Amino acid sequence: MTEQVQIPAELQQLISYMELEETQATGLMSIYQAIEAPLRENWDAQPQSARNVVESFEQFQAIVAYTMAGPTAEMLAMVEKNAEGEERDEAQADAMLQQLFAQGIKMMIKDLKAARRDAVLRNEFLAPFRK
Template identity: 35%
Template sequence: MSEIEKKEEQTVEEVKITLDDCSPELRQVVEFEEVPEELLDMLVNVYKASEDTSRQAWDQLPASAQNVLDNFEQFHSLIALSQSYSGVDFLGEMQESEKPADMSDDEFAEYKAVMLDKVLFNCVKDMCKQLKKARRNPPMKREFQEIFKK
């Protein structure tokens, strides 16, 4: 391994983000939902990557729906968890599916990327719908709030 490759490898290792680098709210979600160790790296990466999308969705929610949770970080953490599980399920299904004969490898890769993006977007959309519903449904609201009780 050349010196440049060694330095690049060290740099990659140095920037590895862990659950400790994330919000307390994400750690609460992980603990409450008993997220398996094998999913933590993906969850942390999804959490970091989805912040802008989550923020846009949060900002578009009515205040009454935002008030179901205490803050944006709780919302963002729930979305990251939902996207992680949905992403794993989707990728597992795609591993089992065969590339159509009329698609090139690049077309199939693009198709999978577009479909994954839709799956992840649907997680955000679904969470928004659930919060809107929870504002008028006290038991559902309590379920959301229970996750973040310390």
């Protein structure tokens, strides 16, 4: 029995814009939820001029989740490959994932700040949300 997860509007816009398949959307939703708390903390610490690059925190959260999808999938595949035939250390895998998220969030906050003065980068942030 599969449970239908409600996808936030901003994430749905990004999924549609990027033309992702349903299986990719499920993974993206997991990342979207996992990064919410640490991303919110970083978002709240930013100057208003940086937060004004996008219309809302949820738009930024969707962008960060999408950006993190590739590296997250690679890391999870690496953990699975290394765990074959061994007892998997869930705590170590979780720590690696948290470190990956922290680095990704740091990079995206840096890009958000840069987008204040870079029209091309600002347009990249906003493209999925333009109608």
